[in-house]
Amino acid sequence: MTTTNAVLNNKLSVRDYAGAAMFAAVMAVCSWISIPAAVPFTLQTFGVFLAVGLLGGKRGTLAIAVYLLLGAVGLPVFAGFSGGLGYMMGATGGYIVGFLFSALVMWLIEKLFGNSLPVLAASMILGLIVCYAFGTAWFMTVYTKNTGAIGLGTALGWCVIPYIVPDVIKIILATLLSRRLRPVLANMMI
Numbered sequence: 001m002t003t004t005n006a007v008l009n010n011k012l013s014v015r016d017y018a019g020a021a022m023f024a025a026v027m028a029v030c031s032w033i034s035i036p037a038a039v040p041f042t043l044q045t046f047g048v049f050l051a052v053g054l055l056g057g058k059r060g061t062l063a064i065a066v067y068l069l070l071g072a073v074g075l076p077v078f079a080g081f082s083g084g085l086g087y088m089m090g091a092t093g094g095y096i097v098g099f100l101f102s103a104l105v106m107w108l109i110e111k112l113f114g115n116s117l118p119v120l121a122a123s124m125i126l127g128l129i130v131c132y133a134f135g136t137a138w139f140m141t142v143y144t145k146n147t148g149a150i151g152l153g154t155a156l157g158w159c160v161i162p163y164i165v166p167d168v169i170k171i172i173l174a175t176l177l178s179r180r181l182r183p184v185l186a187n188m189m190i
Helices: 003-007 014-032 044-072 093-113 117-146 152-159 159-187
Strands: none
Touching: 003 117, 014 044, 044 093, 044 117, 044 159, 093 117, 117 152, 117 159
């Protein structure tokens, strides 16, 4: 009987699905916002961090999975209003798929250590590192197959190093907003 209750308690509610859908839309909007800089960047990772920070690991991971599925079927939810499996399988698609692994890492850390402000910030940093690692490995594989061999230093110089400072700023903002808005969101829908 206890096992049955545990399984029932792990089911997702209509509110969980609504929250996931809402944040999949938020991530799409964030991906369309491009900040001009020496190396332009979007707010896509901010949307990922905010989804997990506000919804928690389980619902945030669901939101990211929904976002990826929307993009995979061709809806223009990614940066530059792009979408489709072809885009996801491209050289930089590993960073997008890496969002799911980031969320899973953040969820695991939340389950193990709770969701205090320092834990949330640390989970976002570790999630970002996982996304960078997965995306860079993917980039090197696809780039080597299509263009020729590339060194790790070059791949990091193109795909990671220019984005570290903007991504750290996004983590700080997502952490602070999550702390401020999570109680409000909990009263509204969760």
